[in-house]
Amino acid sequence: MSTESPHHLDIEDLLAAVDGTLRDDRAQGHLASCSVCRSDAERWRVVGLGVRHLAADVAPSRTPVLEEARRDSPGIVPSVPPTEARQVGRHPRWRAIVGVVAAALVAIAGGWYAVTAAARGGVGARPAARGTSPSVSAGLTAVNGCPNLAGVSGTLEEVNGSGLVIKTADGQLITIATVPSTRIGSEDHGSLDDINDGAQVAVTGAEPNGAITASTVTVGAVDKVKPFEPPQPSGLNARVTVGTVTNVHAGGFTVVSDGMPRAVTTTGSTAVITLRTLAADQLQIGGFTVAVGNTPGPAGALVAGAVEHVPNPISIPQGPGSGKGKGASCSPESVVTALLSHA
Amino acid sequence: MERADIAEVARAIQTLGRAHREVLGLVFAADLTMSEVADILEVPLGTVKSRLSAARTALCRALDDEGTKGTTR
Numbered sequence: 294m295s296t297e298s299p300h301h302l303d304i305e306d307l308l309a310a311v312d313g314t315l316r317d318d319r320a321q322g323h324l325a326s327c328s329v330c331r332s333d334a335e336r337w338r339v340v341g342l343g344v345r346h347l348a349a350d351v352a353p354s355r356t357p358v359l360e361e362a363r364r365d366s367p368g369i370v371p372s373v374p375p376t377e378a379r380q381v382g383r384h385p386r387w388r389a390i391v392g393v394v395a396a397a398l399v400a401i402a403g404g405w406y407a408v409t410a411a412a413r414g415g416v417g418a419r420p421a422a423r424g425t426s427p428s429v430s431a432g433l434t435a436v437n438g439c440p441n442l443a444g445v446s447g448t449l450e451e452v453n454g455s456g457l458v459i460k461t462a463d464g465q466l467i468t469i470a471t472v473p474s475t476r477i478g479s480e481d482h483g484s485l486d487d488i489n490d491g492a493q494v495a496v497t498g499a500e501p502n503g504a505i506t507a508s509t510v511t512v513g514a515v516d517k518v519k520p521f522e523p524p525q526p527s528g529l530n531a532r533v534t535v536g537t538v539t540n541v542h543a544g545g546f547t548v549v550s551d552g553m554p555r556a557v558t559t560t561g562s563t564a565v566i567t568l569r570t571l572a573a574d575q576l577q578i579g580g581f582t583v584a585v586g587n588t589p590g591p592a593g594a595l596v597a598g599a600v601e602h603v604p605n606p607i608s609i610p611q612g613p614g615s616g617k618g619k620g621a622s623c624s625p626e627s628v629v630t631a632l633l634s635h636a
Numbered sequence: 637m638e639r640a641d642i643a644e645v646a647r648a649i650q651t652l653g654r655a656h657r658e659v660l661g662l663v664f665a666a667d668l669t670m671s672e673v674a675d676i677l678e679v680p681l682g683t684v685k686s687r688l689s690a691a692r693t694a695l696c697r698a699l700d701d702e703g704t705k706g707t708t709r
Contacts, residue, residue, distance in 0.1 A: 304688060340692055342645065472658065473654050
């Protein structure tokens with residue numbers, strides 16, 4: 294019960310009352326005798342129904358695959374009603390992690406494109422390496438170390454308002470709900486001409502002598518890349534530098550990162566990836582898409598924190614730090630590994 | 637609000653501002669706790685509570701406006 298208002302329930306208690314999970318005896322007693330609080334709780338119930346009605350419009354049915362996921366992995370996909378799940382302490386970092394995933398995907402994809410291209414003779418060739426995240430269902434993948442996160446990757450089949458349907462490589466149709474905070478974007482292959490003064494970039498490359506030899510330059514909304522340095526294959530001493538482009542010239546440019554200018558050398562094999570922020574209705578049907586978010590909400594859909602179009606099915610190398618041991622912690626790396634394990 | 641049709645409420649929610657829709661979505665659709673929402677939005681818990689309350693107030697206003705339009709048509 295609220296300490297600020299001893300006579301009435303505070304908003305947390307009211308929502309718990311709506312959920313039927315109000316445990317505090319005093320609060321229950323108060324609710325039973327207070328018409329003001331009962332009326333207040335009823336208003337919140339209506340608000341919740343309205344929100345869930347919207348979600349239901351987005352995702353009209355609970356998909357069998359998610360039910361299957363609940364049966365098979367009760368610890369990963371909540372089997373308790375959402376109202377009870379609300380009372381369980383969830384991983385507080387999940388959304389913050391999701392926030393960097395879209396850009397982290399690009400950092401990984403870009404670096405891996407270059408490696409893959411060298412190994413297989415073509416940018417975007419699909420590598421044999423696979424992620425190690427446990428699969429909670431045929432289409433939905435749990436994120437190692439993140440008990441409330443799941444991801445999916447595949448072809449975008451349908452966009453219905455803020456709802457999406459992704460078809461996985463094994464043919465499963467997964468419903469995704471986006472919310473206003475969902476980060477939606479796309480990445481595309483670009484060219485060196487896309488690197489202009491003032492552009493925000495994330496440069497991936499080796500830095501043997503103070504100058505960065507860029508394997509990949511990602512151009513666009515890359516501000517979230519910085520907290521995360523993707524796993525690199527053994528022997529590839531590359532890192533990600535995020536900053537602003539200046540002094541573009543033939544053969545390179547300068548990136549100013551944390552106020553420090555760093556010389557960047559580009560070559561004919563430097564991959565350029567452009568990032569765009571999109572609205573849901575700007576996503577392209579048929580495009581390869583990855584999404585990560587909270588495990589199924591009340592309407593049965595994956596509530597996405599990030600949705601990203603990527604140009605090709607991709608996977609990531611099992612480099613140092615991406616093995617099972619370290620993967621036990623919830624990190625952008627584990628999210629990306631899960632997302633791409635079905636690619 | 638208690639007498640409003642749920643579909644009306646849903647439509648009214650769509651007219652709310654992003655911040656209001658966001659906090660409602662995170663609490664009721666994503667089913668997160670208010671502490672989790674505070675962590676996600678990087679705001680104090682009290683701000684989440686106040687945004688929720690403001691969202692409901694705005695929703696009531698939107699429903700009232702809709703009701704007024706309906707009665708004046």
